[in-house]
Amino acid sequence: MERKVVFPQKLLPYLLLAPQIAITLVFFFWPAGQAIWMSTLLQDPFGFSVQFVGLENFQAVLQDPAYLSTMQRTFLFSFGVTALSMIPALLLAVMADRVVRGATAYKTILVVPYAIAPAVAGALWLFLFQPSIGTIAYPLRLIGIDWNPRIDGTDAMIVVLIASAWKQIGYNFLFFLAGLQSIPKSLIEAAAIDGAREIRRFWTIVFPLLSPTTFFLLIVNLTYAFFDTFGVIHAVTQGGPGKSTEVLIYKAWYDGLIAQDLGRSSAQAVILMFIVIGLTVIQFRYIERKVHY
């Protein structure tokens, strides 16, 4: 889309664009370019010796069993967070869609966790799950579950999963509800007259019509689980115990910053770049369709 009528000035648009372009070049393109360049180098932390090693860092990273298991864990975690935040949200949205009164108040309350920083959400749930004192851990202990996310990797994973998903439910709820409300009621009533039972009506009529929303939320939540949950993991488990909650972003941060392994950390950064590009392309191809609707 283009405007037909525009202003004739030649210099002004460059001035208007200058701040944005300057920041983009200095703080996005320069470091991103550096990351790509560094991923092909072997260097010491001070940069005295810089050896070009081609794709060796990528080879090393992709052959490292620790990296591969972290990648597998990251995908499981991301799909776990996505499922755990979307399914309850859909259920709540279907219910709220039927409620005539109070829907706005419900919306206001349900969306509150979305405003909370992931690390803070992590702290709230960690507190509930503190062994011996946590309000949820205490009854677990009473029924004989020796709950301790500090020592048990599965317990730790459950805490970061729940905290990460909890934060997103309200957001998904808003979009599902908007999607449901945009479905013409006449369609559903027509099916009801045909005698289709409620559950069948949902799966055969409502859910397919919701699929653009579902797909969009799937991508948004995967992106969130992939990138924005760094705060939860850094604040709550530090990737441990063992490596049981280490995800790709955490590993890239650790290898680059703590271990000072610049080449392999940069190779991981480039791999992550491909993942973001993939997710963005999918998202925008979909958006294009939605815009033409």
Next chain:
Amino acid sequence: MAAQLDTPMTKSVRRDWVPHLVIAIGIFITAFPLWVAFVASTLSNPEIAQAPMPLLPGDRAAANYGEALWQGGRSGRIMTPPVWEMMFNSTVMALSIAVGKIIISILSAYAVVFFRFPFRMAFFWMIFITLMLPVEVRIVPTIQVITNLNMMNTYAGLTIPLIASATATLLFRQFFLTIPDELVEAAKIDGAGPMKFFRDVVLPLSVTNIAALFVILFLYGWNQYLWPLLIGTDARMQTIVIGMSKMIDSAGGPTDWNMVMATAILALLPPVLVVVLMQRWFVKGLVETEK
């Protein structure tokens, strides 16, 4: 879900209570962690430690919040600065990022939409591509760049690099494309220059969009984690979210949970208030920025 939807009850009865029950459960799950955190922030540590912890507020609210705000977690493993200092840092960050992003995005969107000039689309794509380069994919080089520019542990370093925004630019571009050509024609006939047109026509028309963006960007800025972790290593530059996470004892030893929870409440209150008080703009912002 299936079982609930498929119960052989009469439709009217089900309509009455099932949705309300399900939503009540949803609200309980949403509110319960917040309530427990609030209660813990009003108790003493021994009261928290005697499991099960009481679920009604205690009498130490003023003492706990006072200690957190003015003294910080000095008793703990790591000294954190007083929470008010960290809240100040977070406020500077959130407001500078929100306002900065809005300003530079609206200007660049205006340039891209209302002018024709060489490399116009090249610039537009440059801005677009930043979507694919979040901090997470350039951690190490970013520290180097910020260090080279002498911006480590400064407010400039904490904010300026984050104010470039593809989403805000795209949103304004989308909106500017809907402004009728007649308005531009009329302005030209009146002899109004582009900046006058921007000030008198475009800006007033954009107020709703700006408000919606502001809410979303305030949350974005306030809730930053990786960026301040990398750039604000000095305790004086710590944001409240980072400060709170440093108060948690990662061994499960006796963390001062009442302090952590008081700080957590203070960390979540501003963004939650912004969302609740600006609800209308918030929902609009969410829907628009995700387009």
Next chain:
Amino acid sequence: MHTRRTLLAAAAVAGLALSPALAQQARTPITMWIGVTGPAQEEIMRYAQEFNASQTQFEAKVEFRGQYPEQRAAAFAAFRAGNPPHIMQMFDAGTGDMFALPRATIPVSEVMQRAGVQFDPAAFIGPARGYYSRPDGTMNSLPFNVSTAVMFINDDIFTKAGLDPSKPPRTWPEVIAAANQIRERNAAECGFTTTWLAWTMLEQYSAIHDLPLSTEANGRGGLNAVLNFNDAPRARMVQTLVDASRNKAFQYGGRSNDANALFVAGTCAMLIQSSGGHAAIARDLKAKFSVAPMPFWPDVIAEPKNSIVGGASLWVFNAPNRSAEELRGVAQFLAFLARPETYVRFAKATGFLPATNAAFQAMQAEGFFQQNAGRDVPILQLTRGTPTANSAGYRFGRWTEIRDMYHEEVERALQGQQTAQAALDNTVRRGNDALRQFERSVGAAN
């Protein structure tokens, strides 16, 4: 309106943060980055003020830029940007990285010599001198906060469990027996715990049992050292922790300093901890406590060797734009910090050890150790016997990361996911990968 005013305020604040302190132009500034918090940080800040008041040419600026690893990342980036701090406090595990890249720093001996400041490496206690010196005796960095690992004992819990706190357990079998008795009599929730797991259970443990961590004299002989600590005595230590954690005779307390909290809260009866934590324990623990040497296995070694130093030392960065004047200031500030009276004050205030013999003797002379029972345990443990190749310290690149590999693998053993032997095998395998990578990366640098 409101937002605009706040933005202006923010911009003003940002401007302030960026503008240099114009008032102090006359003095040559000397920047030092430190990575400690709490009492140690307050002390160092105070010494800088005193240094500044003592002369008019230089101004020492001590800055806290995050804890050790964060600070190190920041300092390396600053070095690459050509503008590192003059002095940096580097933790023990980072020592090997610094030794491997001598071009980045100027040895303290040389800084002092160039500035004509009297400096004698022999003044420092042996283990600290050995840890931070080159084979030719040149001291690379200035030992500052020197510590070693010792065992703290909660006397009240011992008495409650029917144990005699005046006869603390000396060997591991005695520690385990005492911990079991404490658990059986329910005198405490846990028997013993440890901070800095790899430092205490691998590094200190290997030194006092005279066991090598690697070939090439624990890395002091060259970058081609190969880790080989996956043997039976080291595996037995890990297995002991795994077994003892079943009845909470041992409770795992995390990778860093966090287990300290378990001890001061009275949850655990014994704590293996840096001697630098003494002051904090004295301040926070609401019970009587005593200090004992690190336990040992009598069937591995009859007479345990000296333990090794931990803590941190001060390094002087080399940078292209350093003037002779600045280096003179660095030398004077370091000499100020290295005076016996400063070390004595620092040791008293924090629990770190006096780094020079003179400082140790001064504390002895004023009867400090008689009045403060247990404060001499770490220094006696550090200096006992004749050091061997295995107890003279180690020097590895990327040791920070290798420590975490040990933590991760032992944590997996504690979860029952692998055996103690497998944990050490995996640590050694992954650690050697990192060492080879490091060797290659610095190979062409020097």
